[in-house]
Amino acid sequence: MDITVAIDAMGGDHGPHVTVPAALKFLSENPEVNIILVGLQDALEVELKAHRATIGPRLRIHHASEVVAMDESPALALKSKKDSSMRVAANLIKTGEAHACVSAGNTGALMAISRFVLKTLPGIERPAIAKLMPSMRGSVCMLDLGANVDCSPEQLLQFGIMGAMLVSAVHHKSNPTVGLLNIGSEEIKGNEVVKQAGELLRKSGLNYAGNVEGNDIYLGTTDVVVCDGFTGNVALKTSEGLAKMVGTFLSEEFKRNVYSKLAGVIAFPVLQSFKDRVDSRRYNGASLLGLRGVVVKSHGGADEFAFRYALGQAVEEVRNKVLHRIAEKIAEQIPSHPPEAAD
Amino acid sequence: MDITVAIDAMGGDHGPHVTVPAALKFLSENPEVNIILVGLQDALEVELKAHRATIGPRLRIHHASEVVAMDESPALALKSKKDSSMRVAANLIKTGEAHACVSAGNTGALMAISRFVLKTLPGIERPAIAKLMPSMRGSVCMLDLGANVDCSPEQLLQFGIMGAMLVSAVHHKSNPTVGLLNIGSEEIKGNEVVKQAGELLRKSGLNYAGNVEGNDIYLGTTDVVVCDGFTGNVALKTSEGLAKMVGTFLSEEFKRNVYSKLAGVIAFPVLQSFKDRVDSRRYNGASLLGLRGVVVKSHGGADEFAFRYALGQAVEEVRNKVLHRIAEKIAEQIPSHPPEAAD
CATH class of the missing domain: 3.40.718.10 (Isopropylmalate Dehydrogenase)
Incomplete structure (x- = not known):
């Protein structure tokens, strides 16, 4: 095609x-x-x-x-x-x-x-911005990253469905795990919206893994991390800032004196392959799902x-066929919406 | 004393x-x-x-x-x-x-x-968890990091006052800048609570620098970053996860083969001083303010x-005398509360 x-x-x-x-x-x-x-x-x-x-x-x-x-x-x-x-x-x-x-x-x-x-x-109800990010287990799909400041529990469920379908379609994972970003792994944690979203995700047909915390994003605890756009945007941009700081500090240390400069030359191929591995350019492209x-x-x-x-x-x-898969799964979860309207 | x-x-x-x-x-x-x-x-x-x-x-x-x-x-x-x-x-x-x-x-x-x-x-109204974190300009004090999931605009103002007093007292900065964590630098960004908190901070006697984004934390754009405990906790833990991933990847690259291992030995003192610089142990100790x-x-x-x-x-x-300074500043900002009750 x-x-x-x-x-x-x-x-x-x-x-x-x-x-x-x-x-x-x-x-x-x-x-x-x-x-x-x-x-x-x-x-x-x-x-x-x-x-x-x-x-x-x-x-x-x-x-x-x-x-x-x-x-x-x-x-x-x-x-x-x-x-x-x-x-x-x-x-x-x-x-x-x-x-x-x-x-x-x-x-x-x-x-x-x-x-x-x-x-x-x-x-x-509303589209979300989803993005693949590197993780210790490969990659993780996070959404929403800033389209929706305030989200309802139903919207967070929809994000979970969309993220799971994106991962299963593009990364050929048959039943991706979905985590809900929270500030503790216990079910009682978080605000009311997050608690109710947890309920909806638990009852859904998704492979729901429960609450995840900020560190779980990069640990790769789940394939998908669901959150509202405010939290997601802060997490993404905080990561960008930290990555920049770490990169700058590392580069500064290798430029500190004659010895460190020499060490930098010798370590160059190693540092380069490290840099390639975390190169954000390889993860460029957020989906408006x-x-x-x-x-x-x-x-x-x-x-x-x-x-x-x-x-x-x-x-x-x-x-x-990500759109088709999302439409099908939404229809399955929310039966009032037949999938034929999707493609 | x-x-x-x-x-x-x-x-x-x-x-x-x-x-x-x-x-x-x-x-x-x-x-x-x-x-x-x-x-x-x-x-x-x-x-x-x-x-x-x-x-x-x-x-x-x-x-x-x-x-x-x-x-x-x-x-x-x-x-x-x-x-x-x-x-x-x-x-x-x-x-x-x-x-x-x-x-x-x-x-x-x-x-x-x-x-x-x-x-x-x-x-x-409620205490907040505040923590110093490294930044490209030295350090930044961020609060709340998880004590308060939902915050009112007034509470965010109180966090701003407490954070500024902590930084001015312990780090001897006379008029620390305060930023409000948001998902864009424009005043119209964010949810209702953040917008109203921005209003209160603008009218306050603090050195308010407006909205900051996640990347500004580590860029050190402001001395203090104010946010609700949900967002702050996610930002902190996301950083922990990313730091762990970066450290692991860097270490893995230096262990990949004979050459990289040798390069690792030569670069050891440089990597060690980099590690010291971002060592989270040096930032251990969050204040319940x-x-x-x-x-x-x-x-x-x-x-x-x-x-x-x-x-x-x-x-x-x-x-x-951080407590004394907070009490004084609160009394100045919210005159119904005399500072003598503080110490």
């Missing part, structure tokens, strides 16, 4: 300078993928030319006259920029021209536009290497 | 095996400090004997016949164990025999017992080295 991905080519801190070369490299590595670059025709042509590339049967440009700024209000972007590269890219899913859309742009705007254009799957379309958000500062991982995430979700 | 610290000598995963040698070493290094070891007399005498130490004018044993288990219900510990080492140690502050108490025991029980025995300072007494919680798994840091934290809080 050929898969067509629409790229919001203007999105992110670097726009076409990253999205275009990433698209070209990705196309050369994935013969079954087609790409539509969405954005300012002129800018995209210049960038293609700079890479001695041209459009063709697997790569085309779809002009969009506006660009959503990284710091623009999502509501304003939705209301006033109807021809933004982000919105046109989402529209291409709706019209059936693309199977998925990838953007490194403004997260809030991407969520607002995707919800407006694509709508949510039956039985899903719960929509009637595959939408993947790349980190705004992603380089070409990282952006290709976001493209890969989108392709894998289409290939493994 | 002589400072007397009551140690819950039975608390923690290792009990007297850690608390007694830590107390002996701490006494030898701090001539102005006296220590009361609280716990089972026989067990403490055996441990003292094992270290060829005896009681004396600066070190005494206060017998307590019961011990709170690490997994015991706080409510049960409070209700049924009136002669626990934890409770007796807190009581020694109330009777004026000790200036501070340090325990590596059950956090929930220590909080419940301390609140019951010591009560909160005027104007403080807002009580009418200095209570410090050591990590349950603390070794002798780490436990001494918790003792040091308690002594510094007493020496720098």
Whole structure:
């Protein structure tokens, strides 16, 4: 099956300078993928030319006259920029021209536009941002990472279902374990929402492993970690800050004096393979789950290497029919929503 | 001024095996400090004997016949164990025999017992758990780390005041900056409680720096980071998990083959100084702030080295009159509470 991905080519801190070369490299590595670059025709042509590339049967440009700024209000972007590269890219899913859309742009705007254009799957109240992160046992899928500040117990259950389906589809784990992020492993811990969500998850058909704590994310205690968007966003960004501090300190120690510099040269291949292993670029690409379309958000500062991982995430979700699986499981759990409305 | 610290000598995963040698070493290094070891007399005498130490004018044993288990219900510990080492140690502050108490025991029980025995300072609704953490600019004080799952805006303001006073007293920063943990730097971000807390902090006399995000904790953007206990606990434990994963991966890479093992030997002093710099043991000792007494919680798994840091934290809080400063600032901010009730 050929898969067509629409790229919001203007999105992110670097726009076409990253999205275009990433698209070209990705196309050369994935013969079954087609790409539509969405954005300012002129800018995209210049960038293609700079890479001695041209459009063709697997790569085309779809002009969009506006660009959503990284710091623009999502509501304003939705209301006033109807021809933004982000919105046109989402529209291409709706019209059936693309199977998925990838953007490194403004997260809030991407969520607002995707919800407006694509709508949510039956039985899903609100989409969530899900992301794979490295763990001591491989990887862990965490959601929500910031789309929903306040969540109901029912929404947390929906997140659990969506996360489990993403992991089972893309990572081929048949019955992934789901943990509920809390501040203690006992059932009595946490606030009312978390306690009630625990009840719903326990009664669900998911492989529910009970409460997990912050350290369990990286220990890889469960395959999926469910939380509200406030907590998830804080956990994710705290991790980013700590990783940066650790990296800086390590680098500083190896630059301290002549001996440590020499040690750094000798240890370089080892440090490099460590760095590769925790390289956040390999985990780039957060899924906006719960929509009637595959939408993947790349980190705004992603380089070409990282952006290709976001493209890969989108392709894998289409290939493994994540939306269909979510719709089926939601219908199974919440029988008032038949799955046929999903695809 | 002589400072007397009551140690819950039975608390923690290792009990007297850690608390007694830590107390002996701490006494030898701090001539102005006296220590009361609280716990089972026989067990403490055996441990003292094992270290060829005896009681004396600066070190005494206060017998307590019961011990709170690490997994015991706080409510049960409070209700049924009136002669626990934890409770007796807190009581020694109330009777004026000790200036501070340090325990590596059950956090929930220590909080419940301390609140019951010591009560909160005027104007403080609930105590918070505050902890210094390393940051790229030195250190950052974060609170609450788990005592209060749901917080009102007023409580978050109180946490801000307490955190700022702790940092100004113990770290001699005259006007520490206070950040409110949120999921975006704009004022409109976050849930209702956080938005209202932002309003209160803005109007307060504190050096309020606005919203901070998870990454700002370790970047050291502000001196104090205020959050509810659920979010704070998740951020802290997520950090613990990530630190463990990073440490494990780094160690695994240096053990991968003959070359990397050799590189590890050569890089050992550099890696060791990196490890020292991020050594969580140097940050051991969380303060239960807002009580009418200095209570410090050591990590349950603390070794002798780490436990001494918790003792040091308690002594510094007493020496720098943290309680007095908190009471004064609260009275200034919330004028219905005169500071004279504090000390």
